[in-house]
Amino acid sequence: MELQADVSGTQQTQNPHFHVLAVDDSLTERKLLERLFKESSCEVTLVDSGDKALEYLRLLDSQESESTASSTSTRSLQKEGLKVNLIMTDYSMPGMSGYDLLKRVKGSSWKDIPVVVMSSENVPSRISMCLEEGAEEFLLKPLQLSDLKKLQPHLLKSLVYPSKVVNSSTDSGNDIAMNSTNNNVVIKRKAASPDPLERRPKLQGLAVV
Amino acid sequence: MDKNRHLQRQLDMKRSLLDQGYLDEQFIQLEELQDDDNPDFVEETVTTFYNNSARFLQNIEHTLGDCPIDFPKLDNYMHHFKGSSSSIGATRVKNECTRFIEYCQAANAQGCVRTFLQVKQEHAILKAKLETYFQMAKSRIAAGAPSLCRSKNTSFAEFASYRKYKLFRKSDIVYRYLK
Numbered sequence: 567m568e569l570q571a572d573v574s575g576t577q578q579t580q581n582p583h584f585h586v587l588a589v590d591d592s593l594t595e596r597k598l599l600e601r602l603f604k605e606s607s608c609e610v611t612l613v614d615s616g617d618k619a620l621e622y623l624r625l626l627d628s629q630e631s632e633s634t635a636s637s638t639s640t641r642s643l644q645k646e647g648l649k650v651n652l653i654m655t656d657y658s659m660p661g662m663s664g665y666d667l668l669k670r671v672k673g674s675s676w677k678d679i680p681v682v683v684m685s686s687e688n689v690p691s692r693i694s695m696c697l698e699e700g701a702e703e704f705l706l707k708p709l710q711l712s713d714l715k716k717l718q719p720h721l722l723k724s725l726v727y728p729s730k731v732v733n734s735s736t737d738s739g740n741d742i743a744m745n746s747t748n749n750n751v752v753i754k755r756k757a758a759s760p761d762p763l764e765r766r767p768k769l770q771g772l773a774v775v
Numbered sequence: 776m777d778k779n780r781h782l783q784r785q786l787d788m789k790r791s792l793l794d795q796g797y798l799d800e801q802f803i804q805l806e807e808l809q810d811d812d813n814p815d816f817v818e819e820t821v822t823t824f825y826n827n828s829a830r831f832l833q834n835i836e837h838t839l840g841d842c843p844i845d846f847p848k849l850d851n852y853m854h855h856f857k858g859s860s861s862s863i864g865a866t867r868v869k870n871e872c873t874r875f876i877e878y879c880q881a882a883n884a885q886g887c888v889r890t891f892l893q894v895k896q897e898h899a900i901l902k903a904k905l906e907t908y909f910q911m912a913k914s915r916i917a918a919g920a921p922s923l924c925r926s927k928n929t930s931f932a933e934f935a936s937y938r939k940y941k942l943f944r945k946s947d948i949v950y951r952y953l954k
Contacts, residue, residue: 591855592827592855592858592859592862593823593827594820594823594824594827594859594862594863595858595859595862597819597820597823598805598820598862601808601813601816601820602808605808658851658854658855658858660851686854686857686858686861687854707858707861707862708801708804708858708861708862708864709862710801710804711804711807711808
């Protein structure tokens with residue numbers, strides 16, 4: 567079920583193909599994720615563990631030792647044909663949890679790639695922990711198409727190179743600004759979005775820095 | 776049978792499954808993802824669920840038979856099973872899983888054993904009902920009735936009348952979900 571990442575060669579100009587790396591240990595849920603992303607015109611690679619995700623991102627210790635952190639950048643990985651616009655991970659997985667994976671990604675050359683964590687449980691401390699560690703969103707399962715629409719701004723953001731300053735607003739009302747000096751992304755979410763309360767975790771309206 | 780009666784039968788059965796709480800809105804979401812390119816998506820997903828869940832139920836059963844019972848292990852298994860159940864909209868199964876997890880976290884072995892029987896029962900009942908439902912779908916398609924998928928081939932009139940019915944039902948369900 568894995569697809570080849572779309573290699574656009576140089577820059578993504580018109581008609582970009584978003585490539586999502588989805589991590590979930592449940593086969594049933596991977597099937598749903600695959601369908602949801604394809605319905606949203608994204609390419610998706612599905613793996614069943616955090617270790618497999620790291621392997622795909624070439625972040626396993628054996629792979630990382632082949633290049634220094636300073637020379638490996640997302641752009642050079644793109645030159646090698648490896649492009650990931652978004653990482654979606656389940657929180658509860660045997661072995662490496664989604665949180666552990668999030669930490670590893672945010673401490674690597676893939677740190678600018680948005681990471682979204684999913685969970686079937688609405689645990690506020692878990693949610694804030696993930697958001698503080700750099701997760702862009704925390705979505706409650708089971709996922710629906712409307713949840714993927716929320717990911718649009720993050721996917722669009724991933725097309726912008728860190729060196730550029732972008733100020734744009736999307737239909738969902740999020741303001742996205744990239745700070746060129748430290749590559750931090752500030753996302754301000756408007757409170758009281760029209761999502762049903764059961765679908766969003768209780769920290770809606772929290773400014774994420 | 777008249778092809779529209781086929782459609783009606785299937786829709787009535789789905790309505791009944793929703794009303795009785797066997798399935799919830801998530802099942803509707805799965806059907807929304809079905810189209811000409813993925814005409815069997817719902818049945819495939821349900822089949823995947825049942826193929827995998829059997830293994831988890833066995834693991835839980837074995838773990839319940841251990842002495843002493845490894846409750847954290849049971850908790851992990853059941854969380855996984857509950858997550859998969861909810862992804863196909865299996866409400867009653869999911870609710871029994873929740874009860875099981877509560878007993879598990881209280882290290883209540885008897886409660887776990889009792890509730891596990893309920894989990895297995897709901898799991899089996901839903902399987903039988905969904906098999907009937909998918910069989911109805913196959914009969915309907917064989918009779919040439921309009922597809923429940925979003926189809927390029929369905930005539931606009933057929934699709935519009937089905938869509939109107941479906942939107943009516945969906946708004947009904949959304950109302951119940953929100954209240």
